[in-house]
Amino acid sequence: MILITLLVKLGVAAATSSSLARSKVFKRVLLAERRTPREVAELVAMICVPLVLGVLARVKVPNFLAADLSFETCMLLGLMVGPLGAMAGGVAMALPAVLHQEYWALPVNLAVAAVAGSFAKFVDREEVWSFSPMIDLSIYRWVTRNLRRPHLDRQVLLLVLIAGLQLCLSLLAHLYPRRYFSLYSSEWWVELLICANAPIVVGIPLKIWNAIRVERKLEEQGRLLLEARLDALQRQINPHFLFNTLNSITSLVRMQPELAREMIVKLANILRVLLKDREAFVPLRDELAFTDDYLDIEVVRFGEKLKVVKEIAPETLDIQVPGMLLQPLIENSIKHGLEPRISGGTVTLRSRVTDDGMLVIDVEDDGVGIPVERDDSSLLKGPGSGTGIGMRNVRERMEVQYGKLGSIEINSRPGRGTKVTLRMPVLEAGAVDWTENGREVLEAASHVVSDMMRRVDPDGRLSQALRSSTRR
Helix, strand or coil: HHHHHHHHHHHHHHHHHHHHHHCHHHHHHHCCCCCCHHHHHHHHHHHHHHHHHHHHHHHHCCCCCCCCCHHHHHHHHHHHHHHHHHHHHHHHHHHHHHHHCCHHHHHHHHHHHHHHHHHHHHHHHHHHCCCCCCHHHHHHHHHHHHHCCCCCCCCHHHHHHHHHHHHHHHHHHHHHCCCCCCCCCCHHHHHHHHHHHHHHHHHHHHHHHHHHHHHHHHHHHHHHHHHHHHHHHHHHHHHHHHHHHHHHHHHHHHHHHHHHHHHHHHHHHHHHHCCCCCEEEHHHHHHHHHHHHHHHHHHHEEEEHHEEEEECCHHHHHEEEEECCCCCCCCCCCHHHCCCCCEEEEEEEEEEEEECCEEEEEEEEEECCCCCCHHHHHHCCCCCCCHHHHHHHHHHHHHHHHHCEEEEEEEEEECEEEEEEEECCCEECCCCCCCCCHHHHHHHHHHHHHHHHHCCCCCCCHHHHHHHHHCC
16 A cells, blocks of 8 residues: 555656646746745745645545645755745645644644755755665666765755655654654665655655746747857858958058048947947848948948939838848849949839738849849858858848748849848847947957048047047
8 A cells, every 4th residue: 555655655756746847837936946935935835735635635535645645845945946945835834734733744844844845055055956765776886986976965965855854754754643644664775665655755846847947948048049059140240341341441541532531430420339339239220321331431432323223112220120131132232233333323222011911122233133143042052152251241240030931042143233122021029239349349350440430530520529529
């Protein structure tokens, strides 16, 4: 009878802990790094309520002994929430037994909760979470580790503590059978099984809940990895953009210093925006304003050879788009499409919302197009395709931020121009802040600009005006 009861106790522990693990509220409170007193009370209540009913069922229903997990629950609460919360749960667990004149139940539950809570204060939280109900494996690991380097294993100490307390409670129940309930037997081997069963009952909920905890950590690490990849892509494009822009300014420093000064002011405006905390998603109107500064620089460089046409639907201006997404496409259009043409050309920006709720942005030029020998699809294959950092960056950021919901398509006619079409869902929010590393790159570029300004503006008047503009 006792052996069957021990097996049923294992099933009750597994079923109860699994049922609790399905609750979103329970998982939120359980996995909180730091719990408020209210969250501690919620966690104790959610664990104790079904098990208090188990104690009540044991008191009212004959031979339903496996439903009473008072000792194991007090141990578990002490390890999870500390002595005070565990003692409150111990009181609740003892009430049905005290009403049944089992007066030892209350002091025993309080003592067990205090011992378990005190033990938890002296061990690392990870050691509690990794406590294994597989006693044979724990002892085996402990023996092999101590053969190599003797030391105190807190997990084995916890195992011995639970088994030892269970033995004491079995003796108490044997001495006062009407005042305290616990399984006990006069057969030593059965009593050994009872003492061995208690750590397993405590360990089963820890194993089930720890699996949820590990899964949550993996999800968090995946999210952080995705954000790190996106942040790396953003940092990658800024030095690329600055490098090309500084090259353009350098070509004008000696021959046309006035134009170089104007371009430096425009570049400083861009740097002022970049040095601020930027979000992964910005309204389209802000992204267009940012590209205007870049286009102003290129218009100064190319003069009348470069024209810009905008066909922007008003309803698209407040839609969130990835920051720094359009500039590399515009740069590609100018550098690879229009610059090879002696007569220059036109860059056209279009935006619209389709009937299926997708935002479509076109960046089109009437330049030389893509040579026939190169397949349009090769432009999106990343390294080795000959398109440089910009296009690869746009492709990867679309994949990271939209997955299969976003797409980028290139249509080109040799000698007549190229059109790049971005399709993305309409979003309202999204944020990823710039890291310190990204700021360091931009600050270094700012120093380069300052050095160049000293060359083209020796009297310092333009520098003073620029500093005043930056402060604003």
